Amino acid sequence: MFDLKFGIIGLLSDAGAVVLFVLAILLLFSIVSWAIIAFKFGYIRKSLKESKAFLDYFFEVYSVDKAFTKSEEYKSGSLARIFRSGYIEYRSFDGKGDSRHSRARIALAIKREANAENKRLASLVPFLATVGNTAPFIGLFGTVWGIMTSFHAIGFTQSASLAVVAPGISEALIATAAGLAAAIPAVMGYNYLTQKIGVIERDIEEFASDFVDAFFNEP
Amino acid sequence: MKKVQRVHSEKTFYFWLTIAAILHLVVFSVSLFLQILDARRQVEPKIVSITLVSLPTEESVSAIEVKPSATKAGLPPAAPVSLPSPAEKRVKAVSSTPLPAKLKAVTRALPEKKPVPTSAKKQDLARALERLKEVVGNKAQPPQPPGSTVKTALAELEKRVNSEKALAVSGGSGERAGVSSGNRVAGKEYGGSGASLAYKKRIAAIIQDNWDLANPLLKNSFGMSVAVRITILSDGSIGQILFVKKSLSEYLNNSVKKALEKSSPLPPLPRGEGAQGVWVAFVFTPEGIEQ
Secondary structure, three states, X not given: OOOHHHOHHHHHHHOOHHHXXXXXXXXXXXXXXXXXXXXXXXXXXXXXHHHHHHHXXXXXXXXXXXXHHHHOOOOOOHHHHHHHHHHHHHHHHOOOOOXXXXXXXXXXXXXXXXXXXXXXXXXXXXXXXXXXXXXXXXXXXXXXXXXXXXXXHHHHHOOOOXXXXXXXXXXXXXXXXXXXXXXXXXXXXXXXXXXXXXXXXXXXXXXXXXXXXXXXXXX | OHHHHHHHHHHHHHHHHHHXXXXXXXXXHHHHHHHHXXXXXXXXXXXXXXXXXXXXXXXXXHHHHHOOOOHHHXXXXXXXXXXXXXXXXXXXXXXXXXXXXXXXXXXXXXXXXXXXXXXXXXXXXXXXXXXXXXXXXXXXXXXXXXXXOHHHHHHHHHHHHHXXXXXXXXXXXXXXXXXXXXXXXXXXXXXXXXOEHHHHHHHHHHHHHHOOOOHHHHHHXXXXXXXXXXXXXXXXXXXXXXXXXXXXXXXXXHHHHHHHHHHOOOOOOXXXXXXXXXXXXXXXXXXXXXX
């Protein structure tokens, strides 16, 4: 029969309390990281797709009313959202007041929405950076602690043969392995998401002024 | 509106969190399953056996040469330590019934002999007897130390008579494992490998019980063996541990040493087994372990 003492279960059962605690933290980190990666991947992908579709439509019709109606279909698109906030501000004047003042108010509303959108896009992503940076160190801490206790135990056995030393070190190293397993996807996900968020942010920055102009230069 | 969107995004995030947790569980289960599958693919470890053999001392060899019936005496002293092939061991494991499951107390494995015609066999026996007689003749006339007297010669004769009587009393050599007992020729109560088979089985079982060998080592120590010769004193304590053949694995060597140390004191020697102790040899082999 298979002896579980030499498998993953064996490594975990022989590990100390600190190592187990470290492993639990790393497991939690890993689960949350993957959840963030999956959630953000879907969110950003949808945002990019809808923003592109909205921009195509916007430059096609060049009518703020039609664009606003169409933007209701792109609720996840960042650019569509920003346009909507500008349009709402534009309609609140309803042709009254100074156009210069109105322009400044619309620009402000668009900027505010752009900031909110940037925050939305970047939310949870720093956690990936935190995991990517700290998980290996947390794992290393578990390993150091495990080796420390292992050597302490070896001192009692009064034997320094490889067969006595190796199991303890092997058990301790699982913490480093877990740390790396949590950190590597987190770092990869962080880099990918940051790059995509950067693309959206540049789009917002670029098209925000076009939206403001569109409200006052309507054909 | 924004609140609704936030709630929706939170729900989505929790959904992905659950999926991630499930995926981690699945990955863990799969890795565990693969590990079990991999372990099952490997050949299951077989029992660890201790092969118990007797090492003849120089004296006992000479004693055996006197007795034509002790045919095994012709082997060199190192022969008992030689390890049988795994196939031989398996055969022995099947055939040896009275021993503990993991342990075999055996005499030396003799090479298979080809059938020889009886007439040739008789001639060979006659020649062997003649040779033995010559050897006995030579030994019966040891170089007399200068100044030896008739009294010393008589004393020696008495000793020889006594030793022959003792041999007759202690039973036939068939009851002995390996070689016959006693080194009375030399005038010493060595006992050699004269411990009875029952006693050997008993001590082998004790040592086997005390032999703690970690399984990971077994995976890596295929073909390794440790041959040890120990002196059992009359009170059962182990007087000396001599490694005849060491394994490459220090851990295996240590485990054997520890097992022997742990087993000491062994049961006292049976009466008449040797006042000064007996030599018993063991071969510790992690047999049949395949990676």
